Amino acid sequence: xxxKLNTDExxxxxxVSGISSDxxxxxxxxxxxxxxxxxxxTDNINIVTKEDKTGIDIYIKENTVGEQxxxxxxxxxxxxxxxxxxxxxxxxNAQVTIIAGCGIHNCSSDDSEHxxxxxxxxxxxxKVTYIEKHYxxxxxxxxxxxxxxxxxxxxxxxxxxxxxLQISGVDSTIRETYGKLEEDANLVVTEKIMTDNNQYAKxxxxxxxxxxxxxxxxxxxxxxxxxxxxxxxxxxxxxTKCFGHVECDAIIMxxxxxxxxxxxxxxxxxxxxxxxxxxxxxxxxxxxxLMSLGLSEKQAEKQIxxxxxx
Amino acid sequence: xxxxxxxxxxxxxxxxxxxxxxxxxxxKFVAIxxxxxxxxxxxxxxxxxxxxxxxxxxxxxxxxxxxxxxNERANLxxxxxxxxxxxxxxxxxxxxxxxxxxxxxxLNEACEYLSDVGLCPRDYISREVxxxxxGGELKRIEIAxxxxxxxxxxxxxxxxAGIDLWSFNNLIYVFEKMYKKITGSIVVIxxxxxxxxxxxxxxxxxxxxxxxxxxxxKIFPKLMKSSKCKFKISKGGTDEI
Ligand SMILES: Nc1ncnc2c1ncn2[C@@H]1O[C@H](COP(=O)(O)OP(=O)(O)O)[C@@H](O)[C@H]1O
Ligand SMILES: [Mg+2]
Numbered sequence: 152x153x154x155k156l157n158t159d160e161x162x163x164x165x166x167v168s169g170i171s172s173d174x175x176x177x178x179x180x181x182x183x184x185x186x187x188x189x190x191x192x193t194d195n196i197n198i199v200t201k202e203d204k205t206g207i208d209i210y211i212k213e214n215t216v217g218e219q220x221x222x223x224x225x226x227x228x229x230x231x232x233x234x235x236x237x238x239x240x241x242x243x244n245a246q247v248t249i250i251a252g253c254g255i256h257n258c259s260s261d262d263s264e265h266x267x268x269x270x271x272x273x274x275x276x277x278k279v280t281y282i283e284k285h286y287x288x289x290x291x292x293x294x295x296x297x298x299x300x301x302x303x304x305x306x307x308x309x310x311x312x313x314x315x316l317q318i319s320g321v322d323s324t325i326r327e328t329y330g331k332l333e334e335d336a337n338l339v340v341t342e343k344i345m346t347d348n349n350q351y352a353k354x355x356x357x358x359x360x361x362x363x364x365x366x367x368x369x370x371x372x373x374x375x376x377x378x379x380x381x382x383x384x385x386x387x388x389x390x391t392k393c394f395g396h397v398e399c400d401a402i403i404m405x406x407x408x409x410x411x412x413x414x415x416x417x418x419x420x421x422x423x424x425x426x427x428x429x430x431x432x433x434x435x436x437x438x439x440x441l442m443s444l445g446l447s448e449k450q451a452e453k454q455i456x457x458x459x460x461x
Numbered sequence: 462x463x464x465x466x467x468x469x470x471x472x473x474x475x476x477x478x479x480x481x482x483x484x485x486x487x488x489k490f491v492a493i494x495x496x497x498x499x500x501x502x503x504x505x506x507x508x509x510x511x512x513x514x515x516x517x518x519x520x521x522x523x524x525x526x527x528x529x530x531x532n533e534r535a536n537l538x539x540x541x542x543x544x545x546x547x548x549x550x551x552x553x554x555x556x557x558x559x560x561x562x563x564x565x566x567x568l569n570e571a572c573e574y575l576s577d578v579g580l581c582p583r584d585y586i587s588r589e590v591x592x593x594x595x596g597g598e599l600k601r602i603e604i605a606x607x608x609x610x611x612x613x614x615x616x617x618x619x620x621x622a623g624i625d626l627w628s629f630n631n632l633i634y635v636f637e638k639m640y641k642k643i644t645g646s647i648v649v650i651x652x653x654x655x656x657x658x659x660x661x662x663x664x665x666x667x668x669x670x671x672x673x674x675x676x677x678x679k680i681f682p683k684l685m686k687s688s689k690c691k692f693k694i695s696k697g698g699t700d701e702i
Contacts, residue, residue: 440547442531458551
């Protein structure tokens with residue numbers, strides 16, 4: 152059985168997860184308008200519906216290597232507020248890629264909202280690549296709202312690489328990411344955001360480096376256009392010998408606003424924490440250089456933004 | 462042909478360029494030299510449109526381009542390798558070469574531009590043009606990019622800076638290759654004797670004025686008088702000039 156989607160929905164699905172109904176491999180759970188429409192499990196990856204609340208538990212057996220899990224969410228019904236709790240239980244030494252993503256298509260005047268609460272429990276030496284894309288489309292006046300919350304718990308030697316992308320169409324988002332790292336664990340988060348018109352995006356990072364030699368690197372690249380507004384709040388606590396690095400880099404255009412509030416808490420003499428934040432307009436000399444190669448100012452701007460968000 | 466008519470540029474009550482008039486004919490290899498702060502880079506920026514002169518006109522192939530934008534000049538056939546190359550985030554060497562050529566340049570062609578400037582293509586083609594590159598590397602990428610643009614009139618602003626001796630021979634070869642291929646002109650702002658050597662003509666700029674212009678034989682003795690030390694240094698300590 153393969154799920155059926157209309158054109159807008161298929162486009163959304165492709166955009167946020169890269170898959171389509173005739174091109175999908177591995178385990179998956181596709182959620183549309185607040186309901187799971189299709190689920191496939193494998194020998195190593197099981198997906199179970201939660202009984203106490205909406206959402207699923209994803210169990211990945213230890214030593215599972217090279218498999219993928221897709222859990223996209225698409226919403227094309229307006230006026231819907233969808234809240235989902237997804238928990239990932241990743242066994243020892245497993246190495247998997249998890250692709251989440253949420254797309255909202257809204258043509259009406261009612262708001263549509265999806266709040267995905269994702270918790271990751273990685274056992275010793277598990278390695279996960281987690282890709283999350285957010286996207287909105289449709290020209291209704293109803294807002295497209297996405298509030299993802301991600302909690303990452305890393306046991307000894309576990310690592311999680313999280314790539315998060317929100318390029319267009321999301322009117323309002325509050326993105327929270329929490330991490331707790333044990334010994335030798337490593338968390339790498341890269342987020343890319345672009346807002347325009349009247350959009351609002353807030354990012355919150357709160358990572359606690361509890362285990363010796365744990366490390367965390369957070370990179371945020373964002374572009375704020377028109378009258379959009381972005382906030383970036385991050386906190387890394389180093390509670391032992393550890394390394395943490397946060398880099399927030401924003402390009403601001405038109406009458407947009409960006410606020411970055413960095414916090415690094417070193418609670419141990421061997422904690423090494425770095426925070427870098429830079430907000431500014433596109434560097435004039437970058438425009439000048441590309442224009443001297445023959446690009447118009449608009450083209451140059453576009454290429455600089457493309458590169459920045461690449 | 463490029464013609465500058467009475468170009469003046471003044472900032473902070475200082476005449477940075479003082480009534481410069483100059484014609485550079487087609488198919489010429491011209492070197493501009495002169496002490497630091499004499500206005501060489503400013504002159505190049507005014508030709509490219511990065512700075513606007515307070516007065517004077519710029520004529521390129523019969524068209525008055527004084528009020529043209531940078532990209533309009535670029536598309537008419539003016540190219541400029543910056544003295545201080547610009548760094549980006551996310552834009553790769555291959556991207557820049559493709560922008561310059563106005564098409565998606567094939568890998569092997571892009572690689573040729575890099576090997577010409579002494580960079581191992583495999584190591585650099587996909588590199589981001591960002592602050593992880595050294596000054597000398599950025600400088601060579603700048604030259605490769607401008608070479609890929611194949612402009613009819615190209616200015617290089619102190620291309621030798623930060624480039625070691627081995628690559629320097631290559632650099633001369635890059636200019637010679639460009640010069641052969643294009644039917645146009647190359648202007649090199651330089652302190653390097655070996656580049657001055659191969660120039661058809663040398664222009665000596667001092668305090669924003671053209672002090673002199675002519676063949677190497679004519680200009681060299683004057684250079685020696687005005688800035689002997691600098692030439693010694695740029696030659697790596699040897700004395701003979
Ligand atoms: N926009 C500007 N505002 C103020 N001073 C400038 C400006 N551009 C250049 N200058 C000054 O003009 C002089 C010539 O600069 P430049 O053209 O870079 O010299 P060169 O390339 O010959 O070393 C320098 O003293 C420089 O500081
Ligand atoms: Mg200069």
